[in-house]
Amino acid sequence: MTSIVRHPKNFWIGLIFLCFGLAAIYLIGDNEMGSAGRMGPGYFPTVLGGLLALVGLGGIIRSFIGTRSEAHDAIGTFHIKDIAIILGAVILFGILMRGAGLPVAAFVLVLLSSFASKQFKLGSSLLLAVGLALFAVLLFVKLLGLPMPIIGPWLGGM
Known part of the structure; x- marks a missing residue:
């Protein structure tokens, strides 16, 4: 059975990054954001979580694009x-x-x-x-x- 995911590693790493980024944004809660010039306690974690989520989304999108490469992209054992x-x-x-x-x-x-x-x-x-x-x-x-x-x-x- 074939899968639409062409690069499983990119998919799973992207999903992990996306989940961690969204979790960071969610867990910030009601901390004050402030501005770029005067950052509040929630500013840096929110920006970092957003960037991490974007990287994860990019990895997920890349996993569906390109040629299939199961031989080079197989997921190895979990150590x-x-x-x-x-x-x-x-x-x-x-x-x-x-x-x-x-x-x-x-x-x-x-x-x-x-x-x-x-x-x-x-x-x-x-x-x-x-x-x-x-x-x-x-x-x-x-x-x-x-x-x-x-x-x-x-x-x-x-």
Whole structure:
């Protein structure tokens, strides 16, 4: 049986983007929009949600146009273990950020996330984690001056 959807990946990604964009707009609720010159709390999320919905709509439209390419556009397997590892790493980052500080949280995030890859190698992952943790501290704390703890209270910092 043939389908009118010529590119299933574009269709499903477009549908996900469209749903997330519309959900963002809906969840903003009654927050004040303001104007482009004086933005209210609802302005940026609404604009971002609208743009995301437009990108999703474009993906859905593209999925019906063009030549059929099932061999190159088949949807692969759903890697639930890898998704769980990365989601867990992001949640752990949020927990460690306040308690242990930015370098530890970034190090753990990168190391655990790289474990989800089929090409995982401990040596290169450790180098990447150390490098990105140092880069995060340099960029966010030193250059941008964001109030992120370098050493958290769990490790004796403030």
